[in-house]
Amino acid sequence: MPTADVGKALENTRAGAEEQEAGGRISTAPREDSSVDVPALGPVGWARWFWRQLTSMRVALILLFLLSLAAVPGSLIPQNGANVFAVRNFKERNGTLAEVYDRLQLFDVYSSVWFSAIYILLFVSLIGCILPRSWQFIGQLRSRPPRAPRRLTGMPAHTTWRTDAEPERVLRAARILLKGRRFRTSPTDPPGPDGSGPGGSVAAEKGYLREAGNLVFHVSLIVMLIAFAAGQLWNSEGGKLIVEGDGFSNTLVHYDDFTSGSLYDTEDLDVFGFTLEEFHASFERTGPQRGTARTFRADVSYWEGADGAEKKTSIEVNHPLKVGDSKVFLVGHGYAPVVTVTDGQGKMAYRGPVPFLPQESLGLTSTGVIKVTDYRDKDGEKEQLGFQGIFTPTYGIDAERGPHSTFPELDYPVLSLNAFHGDLGVDAGLPQNVYQLDTDKMEQFKAEDGDLFRADLRPGESVELPDGAGTLTFDRVEQWASFQVSQEPGEGWALAGATAAVLGLAGSLFIRRRRVWVRARRGADGVTVVEMAGLGRSESARLPEELGDLAFALQDDAPPAADPDGADPDGEDPAPGGDTGRSSGRDTGGSTEDVPAATEDAGPSSRGENE
Amino acid sequence: MNPVDIAVAANESLAEFSNLLIKSAMAVYALAFVAHIVEWVFGSRSKVARTAAALTAQGAGRSGDARTAAAGKGADKVSVTVRTSGGTEVLERPRVVTRSAPGRRAGVPDGPGAAGGDERGDLYGRIAVSLTVLAFLLHFAAVLTRALSVQRAPWGNMYEFSTAFSMVVVGAYLAFLVAKKDIRWIGLPLVTTVLLDLGLAIVVFYTESDQLVPALDSYWMWIHVSLAIVCGALFYLGAVSTLLYLFRDRHEAKLEAGGRPGAFATSVLERLPSSASLDGFAYRINAAVFPFWTFTIIAGAIWAENAWGRYWGWDPKETWSFITWVGYAAYLHARATAGWKGRKAAYLALIAFLCFLFNYYGVNIFFEGLHSYGGV
Numbered sequence: 012m013p014t015a016d017v018g019k020a021l022e023n024t025r026a027g028a029e030e031q032e033a034g035g036r037i038s039t040a041p042r043e044d045s046s047v048d049v050p051a052l053g054p055v056g057w058a059r060w061f062w063r064q065l066t067s068m069r070v071a072l073i074l075l076f077l078l079s080l081a082a083v084p085g086s087l088i089p090q091n092g093a094n095v096f097a098v099r100n101f102k103e104r105n106g107t108l109a110e111v112y113d114r115l116q117l118f119d120v121y122s123s124v125w126f127s128a129i130y131i132l133l134f135v136s137l138i139g140c141i142l143p144r145s146w147q148f149i150g151q152l153r154s155r156p157p158r159a160p161r162r163l164t165g166m167p168a169h170t171t172w173r174t175d176a177e178p179e180r181v182l183r184a185a186r187i188l189l190k191g192r193r194f195r196t197s198p199t200d201p202p203g204p205d206g207s208g209p210g211g212s213v214a215a216e217k218g219y220l221r222e223a224g225n226l227v228f229h230v231s232l233i234v235m236l237i238a239f240a241a242g243q244l245w246n247s248e249g250g251k252l253i254v255e256g257d258g259f260s261n262t263l264v265h266y267d268d269f270t271s272g273s274l275y276d277t278e279d280l281d282v283f284g285f286t287l288e289e290f291h292a293s294f295e296r297t298g299p300q301r302g303t304a305r306t307f308r309a310d311v312s313y314w315e316g317a318d319g320a321e322k323k324t325s326i327e328v329n330h331p332l333k334v335g336d337s338k339v340f341l342v343g344h345g346y347a348p349v350v351t352v353t354d355g356q357g358k359m360a361y362r363g364p365v366p367f368l369p370q371e372s373l374g375l376t377s378t379g380v381i382k383v384t385d386y387r388d389k390d391g392e393k394e395q396l397g398f399q400g401i402f403t404p405t406y407g408i409d410a411e412r413g414p415h416s417t418f419p420e421l422d423y424p425v426l427s428l429n430a431f432h433g434d435l436g437v438d439a440g441l442p443q444n445v446y447q448l449d450t451d452k453m454e455q456f457k458a459e460d461g462d463l464f465r466a467d468l469r470p471g472e473s474v475e476l477p478d479g480a481g482t483l484t485f486d487r488v489e490q491w492a493s494f495q496v497s498q499e500p501g502e503g504w505a506l507a508g509a510t511a512a513v514l515g516l517a518g519s520l521f522i523r524r525r526r527v528w529v530r531a532r533r534g535a536d537g538v539t540v541v542e543m544a545g546l547g548r549s550e551s552a553r554l555p556e557e558l559g560d561l562a563f564a565l566q567d568d569a570p571p572a573a574d575p576d577g578a579d580p581d582g583e584d585p586a587p588g589g590d591t592g593r594s595s596g597r598d599t600g601g602s603t604e605d606v607p608a609a610t611e612d613a614g615p616s617s618r619g620e621n622e
Numbered sequence: 623m624n625p626v627d628i629a630v631a632a633n634e635s636l637a638e639f640s641n642l643l644i645k646s647a648m649a650v651y652a653l654a655f656v657a658h659i660v661e662w663v664f665g666s667r668s669k670v671a672r673t674a675a676a677l678t679a680q681g682a683g684r685s686g687d688a689r690t691a692a693a694g695k696g697a698d699k700v701s702v703t704v705r706t707s708g709g710t711e712v713l714e715r716p717r718v719v720t721r722s723a724p725g726r727r728a729g730v731p732d733g734p735g736a737a738g739g740d741e742r743g744d745l746y747g748r749i750a751v752s753l754t755v756l757a758f759l760l761h762f763a764a765v766l767t768r769a770l771s772v773q774r775a776p777w778g779n780m781y782e783f784s785t786a787f788s789m790v791v792v793g794a795y796l797a798f799l800v801a802k803k804d805i806r807w808i809g810l811p812l813v814t815t816v817l818l819d820l821g822l823a824i825v826v827f828y829t830e831s832d833q834l835v836p837a838l839d840s841y842w843m844w845i846h847v848s849l850a851i852v853c854g855a856l857f858y859l860g861a862v863s864t865l866l867y868l869f870r871d872r873h874e875a876k877l878e879a880g881g882r883p884g885a886f887a888t889s890v891l892e893r894l895p896s897s898a899s900l901d902g903f904a905y906r907i908n909a910a911v912f913p914f915w916t917f918t919i920i921a922g923a924i925w926a927e928n929a930w931g932r933y934w935g936w937d938p939k940e941t942w943s944f945i946t947w948v949g950y951a952a953y954l955h956a957r958a959t960a961g962w963k964g965r966k967a968a969y970l971a972l973i974a975f976l977c978f979l980f981n982y983y984g985v986n987i988f989f990e991g992l993h994s995y996g997g998v
C-alpha cells in the first residue's frame with residue numbers, strides 16, 4: 012500500500028525528480044533499504060548498522076511475529092503466575108520433561124528471559140523508530156505541500172479538461188475550493204504573463220492526522236508498557252477468607268496470603284477494614300445447568316481511615332469495593348461448619364467455625380481439617396487432636412464417587428470426619444497449612460469393632476470419640492467468603508494509553524493522507540487546459556473518486572469547453588515523446604484525456620528519454 | 623448492575639421456537655447453498671479468459687512498470703446531469719484516469735462473478751442471494767427469540783456465541799451487497815461456513831437457554847462479547863478474501879509466466895475478482911476491523927479488572943486474543959514493509975485469523991480457564 016509503493020512507482024516512471032518530490036514526505040515511515048549490506052568496519056560502524064537494522068520495519072515485523080509465537084507456550088503449559096497447583100501437578104506427572112521446561116522457564120513464560128528479551132527489543136526498536144518519525148512529522152507540519160510536478164499525468168489519478176475560463180480564475184477557484192474542503196494549500200504558482208507556458212498551479216494536501224494518529228498509537232504502546240511494568244513492580248495483592256460475622260483490617264498480618272511487586276512498600280497499605288455481615292449465594296435449581304451459580308453477594312460494613320465511620324455496602328462479583336487505592340474483590344465462597352470439641356476431661360477444647368474448601372463447583376463438596384491443640388485426654392495427659400473431613404451441603408452417595416454433594420445449597424448438610432490423636436506438628440515453628448493435616452506423628456482413632464473410627468454428623472448432632480477421648484458436636488453451618496484486596500498502580504495510565512492507542516489507530520487507519528494538484532495553462536488555441544492529479548499515501552479507490560468530485564466541483568468555475576474538432580480523446584498523449592517538457596511547456600494536446608491502457612503504455616518509455 | 627433476577631424463569635416455549643427457527647434457517651441456507659452450486663455450474667460454460675488476455679496485452683506493451691487502468695471507479699459516473707445557473711444540462715463529468723503501482727497486475731480485470739455472464743447462472747445466483755436473505759431473517763429471528771427467552775443479550779455460551787457469530791457474518795455480507803459492493807463471489811464459501819457453524823452449534827454446543835453465571839454479568843462483558851462477534855465476522859470475510867487472493871494470485875502468476883492452469887482452476891478462478899481487488903478488499907476489512915478488535919480486548923481487560931481484580935492475567939483466552947492482535951498488527955506492518963507485501967502478508971493475515979478461530983473454539987474446549995463458559 013504505502014509510500015514505498017508509490018515512491019517506486021514514481022521512480023519507475025522516471026518522470027523526473029520533481030515527481031518524486033511530489034510524493035516525498037507524505038509519510039514518516041522509514042525508507043526501506045532492502046540491502047542488508049555489510050557495514051563499514053569499526054565498532055561505530057557496527058553499532059550504527061545494528062541500530063539501523065533494529066529500527067527497521069523488517070526487524071519490527073519479525074519481532075512482532077516472534078512475540079506472538081512466544082506467547083503461545085504460556086497458554087499450553089500451566090503457569091506459576093496463574094495456577095501454582097496446576098504447575099505442581101504437571102511436575103509430578105512429568106518428571107524429566109518438567110525439569111527441561113523449568114530450565115527453559117516455560118512455567119513462567121511471561122516473565123522469562125526470552126519473552127522479556129523479545130518485547131524489550133521490540134520496544135527499543137519502537138522508540139528508535141518513533142522518535143525520528145515524530146521529529147520528521149513536526150517538520151512536515153510546518154512545511155507546505157510540494158509544488159505540482161510538471162507532469163500531472165504521471166500521478167496515480169489524474170484528469171484534465173478544457174475550459175473557456177481564464178487560468179488565473181481557475182486557479183483562484185481551485186484554491187478556494189480546496190481550502191473549503193480543508194486541504195492545506197501552498198501559495199499559487201502564477202500561470203505566467205500571458206497564461207501560456209507550463210502554467211500556474213495549486214498544491215494541496217490533506218489528512219495529516221493520519222500520521223499523527225500513527226505516532227500517537229505507537230507512543231501509546233510505550234505508555235501502556237510502562238504502566239504495565241509499573242503495575243508489576245508496585246502492585247500488591249492479598250487474599251483473605253472471612254467467615255460471616257468476622258472482620259478484617261488491612262494490615263499485613265491479617266492476610267492469609269500476600270504478594271507484592273519488588274518495589275512495593277507495605278507502608279503503602281490503605282488504612283481500612285471491613286466485617287462480613289452476611290453472604291448470599293443462589294444457584295440454579297432446575298434444568299441442565301442445575302447447580303450453576305446465579306448470584307453471589309457479600310454484605311459488608313467497612314470503615315476507612317483511622318477513625319472512619321462505618322458504612323454498609325455489598326460486594327459482588329463484578330462490583331468490587333473501592334477504598335483509597337485498593338479494591339476489594341469477592342473471589343470465592345464456601346461453608347464453615349461450626350464445631351465444638353470437648354476433651355477427655357469434659358472441658359471444652361475447641362469451638363468455632365472451620366472453613367472447608369470446595370473441591371468442585373457443582374455441589375460444593377468441600378474438605379477441611381479441624382486442629383485441636385489445647386487438649387487433654389481422659390487421663391489428663393496433654394495431647395492434640397486432628398480431624399479430617401468432608402462437608403457436603405446436600406449429601407448424596409453413589410458407587411462411583413462415594414459420598415459427595417449433589418447441590419451447592421444447604422439442603423441436607425452432612426459432615427463426615429476421621430479423627431486422629433497425637434502430635435499435630437504445629438509447635439515446630441514451621442508455618443503450616445491450615446487446610447492440611449500432617450498425620451506423620453498421629454494415630455487414627457479406632458472404633459470398638461477395630462475398624463477406623465468415622466462419624467457422619469448432621470447439624471446439631473454429637474459423637475463420642477472412642478475410649479472416652481471426648482466429644483465432637485456439629486453445631487451449625489456458617490458461610491465464608493474470600494476476598495482479594497489489590498492495589499494496582501499504573502492502572503489509570505494503562506487505560507489512558509489504551510484509549511489513546513485506539514483513537515490513534517482509528518486516525519491512522521481511517522484517515523487517508525493525499526495530495527491534490529491543479530494546473531491551468533493556456534493551450535495553443537487559446538483555450539485553458541485544466542489538469543488535476545491526486546496522490547495518496549496508499550492506493551485507494553477513493554482517491555480517484557475524490558478527485559472526480561473535486562474536478563466536478565471546480566467545473567462550476569471552469570465549465571468544460573467543447574473539444575476541438577478531430578481531437579480524438581483516445582490516443583493522445585498530452586506529452587508526446589518529442590516534447591522535452593522542460594523548457595517549451597506543453598502546447599500540444601490539451602484534449603480531454605481518456606487514455607486506455609495501450610496508449611499510456613507508451614508514456615513511460617517516451618518520457619524516459621527526457622531525463 | 624442489578625443481580626440477575628432469578629425469578630425470571632427462562633421462557634421455554636420461546637426458546638424452543640428459537641431452536642425451530644435456527645433449523646428452518648439452516649434449511650433455507652442449505653437451499654441457498656444448492657442455488658450457489660448451480661450458479662457456479664452454469665457459469666462454467668462460458669469460456670472466460672480475460673486475465674490471460676489482459677496479461678498478454680500487458681506483456682506485449684512491455685511497460686513493465688506503471689500501468690494505467692482506464693477510468694477505474696470514476697468510469698461509471700462519466701456523464702452526470704447537473705443543475706447550473708442557466709438550467710439543467712448534461713455535463714461531461716471529468717473522467718479520472720488511474721495509474722497503479724507496479725507489480726500489481728493492475729490491468730487485470732475483475733472476473734465476472736460466479737455466474738460468469740451466463741443468464742441462468744445469474745438467475746440462480748439471484749435466487750441464492752434471495753434465499754440467503756430469507757435465511758438471514760429466520761436466523762435473526764432465532765437469535766432475537768433466544769434473547770427474549772433468556773431476557774438478556776443472546777451470547778452467554780458457545781451455542782449462542784456461534785449462532786450470533788454466523789448471523790453477523792451473513793448480515794455483513796448482505797450489508798455489503800446492499801451497499802452495491804461486488805461481493806457476491808463470496809456467497810458460496812460464506813453459506814457453506816454458516817451451515818457448518820450452525821451445525822456445530824446445535825450438535826456440539828447446544829445449551830438450554832438459561833441465565834448467566836455472575837461473572838459473566840457485566841455490561842463490559844456485553845460490549846466485549848458483541849464486539850468480538852462483529853470483529854470475528856468481519857475478519858472472517860477478510861480471511862476468505864485473503865485465501866481466494868492466494869489462489870487467484872498464483873493463477874495470475876502462472877498465466878503471466880506463460881503457464882496453462884488446469885481447466886477447473888481456470889473456470890473457478892477466472893470468475894473471481896482480480897488478485898489486486900481481492901487483496902485490497904481483504905486489507906480494507908482487516909485494517910478497518912483492527913481498531914475495533916483493539917477496543918474489544920481493552921473492554922475485556924476492563925471487565926476482567928472488575929471481575930477478577932486484574933486487567934491482564936495471561937489467561938488462555940487473554941493470551942490468544944493478544945496473539946491474534948499481534949498477528950494482525952504484524953500483517954498491517956507487513957503491508958508496509960518492502961519484500962513482505964502480497965503473499966507473505968496474506969499468510970500472516972491467515973495465521974492471525976486461525977488464531978482468532980482457535981481462540982473462539984479451541985480455547986473454550988481445550989483449556990480450563992476463567993473464560994470457560996457455563997455449559998461449554
Ligand code: HEM
Binds near residue numbers: 067136
Ligand atoms: C509494539 C509493537 C508494534 C505494534 C503493535 C505496532 C502496530 C502497528 C499497526 C497496527 C500499524 C498499522 C497502522 C497503519 O497502517 O497506519 C502500524 C504501522 C506502522 N508501524 Fe508499527 N507497531 C509496532 C512497532 C513498530 C516499530 C518497532 C516500528 C519501527 C520500526 C513501527 C513502525 C510503524 C510504521 C512506520 C507504521 C506505518 C506503516 C504505514 O506506513 O502504513 N512499528 N504499527
